[in-house]
Amino acid sequence: MTKSSLSSYDEMLEADGSTRPAYSGYCEWLKEQPPELLRRKSGEAEAFFRKTGITFNVYGNEDAEERLIPFDMVPRIINAAQWRRLSKGIEQRVRALNAFLHDLYHRQEIVRSGRLPERVLKGNKAFLPQMAGFTPPGGVYTHIVGIDLVRTGEDDFMVLEDNARTPSGVSYMLENRETMMAMFPELFTKVRVREVSDYPRRLARSLAACAPPAASGHKPVVAVLTPGTFNSAYYEHAFLADQMGAELVEGSDLKVENGRVAMRTTRGWQAIDVLYRRVDDDYLDPLSFKPESVLGVSGIMDVYRAGGITIANAPGTGIADDKAIYSFMPDIVEFYTGEKPILANVPTWRCAEADSLAYVLDNLEDLVVKEVHGSGGYGMLIGPTSSRREIAMFAEKLRANPDNYIAQPTLSLSTVPIFTKAGLAPRHVDLRPFVLVSPQGIDITPGGLTRVALKKGSLVVNSSQGGGTKDSWVLDD
Numbered sequence: 001m002t003k004s005s006l007s008s009y010d011e012m013l014e015a016d017g018s019t020r021p022a023y024s025g026y027c028e029w030l031k032e033q034p035p036e037l038l039r040r041k042s043g044e045a046e047a048f049f050r051k052t053g054i055t056f057n058v059y060g061n062e063d064a065e066e067r068l069i070p071f072d073m074v075p076r077i078i079n080a081a082q083w084r085r086l087s088k089g090i091e092q093r094v095r096a097l098n099a100f101l102h103d104l105y106h107r108q109e110i111v112r113s114g115r116l117p118e119r120v121l122k123g124n125k126a127f128l129p130q131m132a133g134f135t136p137p138g139g140v141y142t143h144i145v146g147i148d149l150v151r152t153g154e155d156d157f158m159v160l161e162d163n164a165r166t167p168s169g170v171s172y173m174l175e176n177r178e179t180m181m182a183m184f185p186e187l188f189t190k191v192r193v194r195e196v197s198d199y200p201r202r203l204a205r206s207l208a209a210c211a212p213p214a215a216s217g218h219k220p221v222v223a224v225l226t227p228g229t230f231n232s233a234y235y236e237h238a239f240l241a242d243q244m245g246a247e248l249v250e251g252s253d254l255k256v257e258n259g260r261v262a263m264r265t266t267r268g269w270q271a272i273d274v275l276y277r278r279v280d281d282d283y284l285d286p287l288s289f290k291p292e293s294v295l296g297v298s299g300i301m302d303v304y305r306a307g308g309i310t311i312a313n314a315p316g317t318g319i320a321d322d323k324a325i326y327s328f329m330p331d332i333v334e335f336y337t338g339e340k341p342i343l344a345n346v347p348t349w350r351c352a353e354a355d356s357l358a359y360v361l362d363n364l365e366d367l368v369v370k371e372v373h374g375s376g377g378y379g380m381l382i383g384p385t386s387s388r389r390e391i392a393m394f395a396e397k398l399r400a401n402p403d404n405y406i407a408q409p410t411l412s413l414s415t416v417p418i419f420t421k422a423g424l425a426p427r428h429v430d431l432r433p434f435v436l437v438s439p440q441g442i443d444i445t446p447g448g449l450t451r452v453a454l455k456k457g458s459l460v461v462n463s464s465q466g467g468g469t470k471d472s473w474v475l476d477d
Contacts, residue, residue, distance in 0.1 A: 009153050009414040010426060011076065022079040022475060025191040035423075038073075041183050042419055045071050048179055069172055070468030071179065072418040076429060076450040077473045083446060086157060086433070089342030090147050091442050092333060094435050097164055097320050099336035101141040104319060105131045115331045119352070120324050126373065128281060128316035130288050134305050136314045137212040138439035143312035144203070144276075145435040146170075146448075150346070151414040158344045158411075159329070160430060164320040165313060166278050169449040169469075170434050171236035174199060174243075176449075176471040192476040194446035200243030202436060202443055207244075207274045209438035213307045214260065215273035223247040223263055225254075225277040227295045237278050246276070256299040261309045274310045275300075281315050323372040323406045324350055347409055351402040360407040361398060364391045367407045368459075369398070382459060384410050413459055416470065418452060428453045430461050431472065447472035 012023045019027045049071055078086075103109050104127070110116045121127050146167030148160040177196050181188055204222060211220035226237035228250050241248035249272075253264045260271040277284065283295040287302075303309050319325060325332075327348040333341040349356040351369075360367060364383050371379040381394040398405055415426035433448035450470040451461035461467040 008412045008426070008428065009151060009156075011151070011414050011416050011429075022077045026075065026077060026187070029187055029190050038419060039421075042073055044183060045073055045179050048182070049175070070454055071176060072452055072454070072468050072470050073180065073183065074417050074419055074424065075180065075471045075473045076416045076431070076452075077475065078447070079475050080477045082155070082157075083474045085155070085342070086149070087444050089157075090433055090435060090444055092337055092339060092342050093147060093159065093162070093329070094142065094145050094437060094442055096329075096333040096336045097145065097162060098139070098141050098437065100332050101164075101314070101317060101320060102135065102139065103336070105316060106133065106135075110332065110335050113335070115335050116325075116328055120322070120328070121319075124319060124322065126281075126316075126318035126322055128319075130301055131314070131316040136210075137307065137310045138210045140210050140312075140437050140439065141314040141317050142320070143207060143210055143314075143437055145437065146432045147435065149343070149431045149433065150411060151429075151431075152411055153414075158346050160346055161323070162320055162326060162329070163432070165318040166280070167432070167434065168233045168236055168278075169432055169451075170199060170445075171239040172469045173434065173445070173447070173449040173472065174239075176469055180471045191473070193473045194476055196445055196447055199434070199445050200240060202445070203240065204244040204246065206436040206438040206440070206443060207276060207310075207312055209440050210310050210312060211273045212310045214271075214309070220273040221270060222274045222276065223249050223272045225249055225251070225275050225279055225296075227279050227283070231278070233278065240276075251279075251293075251295045251297055254297040254300075256297065256303055259303060259306060259308050261297060261300055261303050272309060274312060276312045281318060284311075284315060321373075323348075323370055324352065324403075327406060346411065349407040351398060351405040351407060356407075357398065357402045360405075361395055364395060366410060368410055369394065369405050369407045371404055372406060373404075382410065385457075385459075410459070416450070416452065418454065418468075418470075425456070427456070428459050428461065429470070446474035 012020060014020055049069060111118050142164040144167055146163035146169065148163065149157050150160045151157050173196060207222050208220040222244065224237055224241040224246055226234060226248060238248055247263055249263050254261055257269060261275065262269040262271050279295050282289045283293040285296050285298060285301045286293045287298050304311055327350050329345055330341050349360050351357045351360055360369065367383045369381040383391065413428040413430065416429050417424035418427045429450050429452045431448050431450050434445045436443040450472045452468050452470050453459060453461045454468045455466060
């Protein structure tokens with residue numbers, strides 16, 4: 001493999017082309033493998049994913065087709081010491097996010113203190129007045145969190161985004177590992193890697209620990225609420241329900257009965273204690289939100305506020321995903337933990353502020369601009385790869401609605417090799433570790449989902465935008 005011509009930090013190779021310590025065991029194994037074997041295994045992996053049905057839907061396409069999630073068989077490897085530091089930073093951030101959400105829906109001390117301007121809440125569609133004054137069972141708002149990390153150097157990890165609403169991708173993390181172990185079992189005897197396969201069991205245990213008062217006296221009943229088969233993440237909803245031994249339900253399977261939310265079963269109606277919902281707030285309860293919604297269940301918010309059910313993640317957590325809120329996270333972490341952030345934010349300009357807007361408009365060709373409520377790589381501008389016409393059109397959007405955007409520098413994301421027909425070649429990656437939160441504590445799965453930009457030079461790793469995934473290894477001590 002040749003060293004990338006990019007100035008990005010190469011996670012496998014040193015500047016002189018030698019192998020970094022974390023990859024030494026893997027590279028020793030790789031040198032012993034015939035090229036034709038690797039090519040055959042790459043085809044086997046694709047066939048496995050197709051047979052298993054590991055697909056996603058692409059919104060916005062005319063055909064709205066289901067696509068195979070691209071998988072690359074070169075793992076992304078993180079050493080034990082780096083993971084310990086990352087874990088401390090992730091735990092600190094998740095603690096702060098939960099404390100922040102509780103404060104926002106109660107006294108709003110952070111606003112009173114002047115550390116967070118009231119304007120970022122006022123009129124914010126992700127802030128739910130229906131949650132004001134209410135504390136979820138166990139005090140947990142974000143039961144499942146995905147913290148998106150990017151790397152620019154040996155010890156330079158930064159948080160790119162917080163996913164506190166309905167983070168997705170954990171099924172790909174699990175299937176990537178299962179695929180690697182099936183294809184290369186001998187590799188896992190050579191390199192000691194921390195386990196991720198117990199995530200569904202840990203998820204089930206964590207959700208059960210968040211059961212409401214109404215669940216006392218029996219084993220909590222957990223169900224997964226999906227919008228249905230046409231949702232882009234339906235495979236994951238079904239996968240997790242199956243792996244947890246929980247029921248997979250749609251809105252039509254539910255009703256409110258005797259102050260509880262009950263699901264239809266072959267034995268009649270059964271009360272649900274914890275509902276892991278993969279339905280957005282707006283569609284959760286037609287009596288409280290969108291009246292036309294058929295994806296949720298009428299009256300669930302009343303049951304929730306009365307202590308009859310736990311909804312994971314709590315309604316209203318989407319405010320923490322807001323990219324304008326993100327820009328204040330260093331202050332938020334310090335305000336609620338009394339500590340300096342262990343993990344830094346990416347520098348961010350808030351286009352709602354006149355000085356920042358002027359700077360962004362003058363430097364669009366060098367910046368990445370995102371919608372504050374955007375996700376999946378949609379609605380964004382990557383200045384260095386955009387045409388003059390695209391930049392000019394985006395500038396008009398900014399001037400028309402500056403509050404809707406933030407901007408960040410174009411980072412030189414780290415690279416990890418992918419397997420191509422011509423051999424190994426570097427591609428940019430990010431990392432989404434998954435975090436479980438319950439009254440019993442914070443549980444961080446070692447590794448997470450590595451997303452990789454499969455196109456040479458591309459910085460967009462989202463699967464909806466042509467990216468793929470890798471197995472993420474955290475080495476044992």
